[in-house]
Amino acid sequence: MSAHELRLEGITVRYGHASAVAGVDIVAPGGVITALVGPNGAGKSSALLAAYGSVAATGRVFLDGEDVSKLKPAARARAGIAVVPQGRQLFPKLNVADNLQVMAELLHLPRSAAQTAIDRFPILRTRMKSLVGVLSGGEQQMLVVSRALMGSPRVLLLDEMMTGLAPLVVQELLRTVTQLASEGVAVLMAEPALGAVRGAVDRGYVLVRGEVVATREDGGAALDEEYRTRMGVLKTAAH
Numbered sequence: 395m396s397a398h399e400l401r402l403e404g405i406t407v408r409y410g411h412a413s414a415v416a417g418v419d420i421v422a423p424g425g426v427i428t429a430l431v432g433p434n435g436a437g438k439s440s441a442l443l444a445a446y447g448s449v450a451a452t453g454r455v456f457l458d459g460e461d462v463s464k465l466k467p468a469a470r471a472r473a474g475i476a477v478v479p480q481g482r483q484l485f486p487k488l489n490v491a492d493n494l495q496v497m498a499e500l501l502h503l504p505r506s507a508a509q510t511a512i513d514r515f516p517i518l519r520t521r522m523k524s525l526v527g528v529l530s531g532g533e534q535q536m537l538v539v540s541r542a543l544m545g546s547p548r549v550l551l552l553d554e555m556m557t558g559l560a561p562l563v564v565q566e567l568l569r570t571v572t573q574l575a576s577e578g579v580a581v582l583m584a585e586p587a588l589g590a591v592r593g594a595v596d597r598g599y600v601l602v603r604g605e606v607v608a609t610r611e612d613g614g615a616a617l618d619e620e621y622r623t624r625m626g627v628l629k630t631a632a633h
């Protein structure tokens with residue numbers, strides 16, 4: 395098993411004059427789950443999108459040591475960076491199979507790829523012809539994860555994947571993500587709170603106003619405590 399690595403160096407994202415991410419360094423090693431935790435608007439999505447190449451950013455992105463900063467999102471996807479975006483970005487009026495087919499075409503995969511994509515979520519097998527708009531939130535998220543896994547990614551970016559899902563669905567998704575990490579995938583998971591995912595997280599970063607204010611290597615509980623302390627400090631300072 396070869397472990398992979400995503401490395402962001404000095405990533406800055408600006409929207410007009412406002413800077414959403416200000417020169418952050420983030421590493422997501424293969425084999426573990428790295429969390430990026432921060433309040434709404436901290437810049438988590440922007441950092442993930444910069445890694446995927448779908449927002450303009452300065453700084454450099456390395457995949458397994460190779461600089462992919464100049465590659466467009468489709469090329470980064472083919473190189474092995476997959477994303478579960480906030481808001482899912484599915485086609486509600488297409489069925490499950492056709493939603494997967496869109497990704498298969500982007501990745502230049504054969505039609506059979508849609509069938510193997512759902513191996514990790516057997517419940518979707520009975521839903522291949524269902525319109526995505528009628529699926530439950532949990533089924534939709536399983537579909538998005540299946541879509542992200544189609545190209546056997548080296549890096550998996552998860553943007554607030556657990557928001558609004560039932561605890562049982564969260565547990566099932568966490569099991570899948572933990573399994574992927576154990577297979578050597580580099581997982582970077584952005585969440586506004588670590589509550590439900592804390593036990594699965596190995597290490598991570600606290601992001602506040604576009605900057606990394608803390609890094610913890612000693613597990614999700616320690617990262618969560620660090621985050622809550624930081625937020626408490628921020629509230630105290632604001633009063």
Ligand SMILES: Nc1ncnc2c1ncn2[C@@H]1O[C@H](COP(=O)(O)OP(=O)(O)OP(=O)(O)O)[C@@H](O)[C@H]1O
Nearest residue numbers: 409414432433434435436437438439440441480586
């Ligand atoms: N397309 C955009 N145009 C202008 N400003 C944006 C855009 N996207 C995000 N922003 C701003 O950039 C900052 C960081 O947003 P971002 O979505 O990256 O943060 P986040 O930590 O993911 O927050 P959330 O949990 O709310 O998604 C915020 O101030 C946000 O309003």
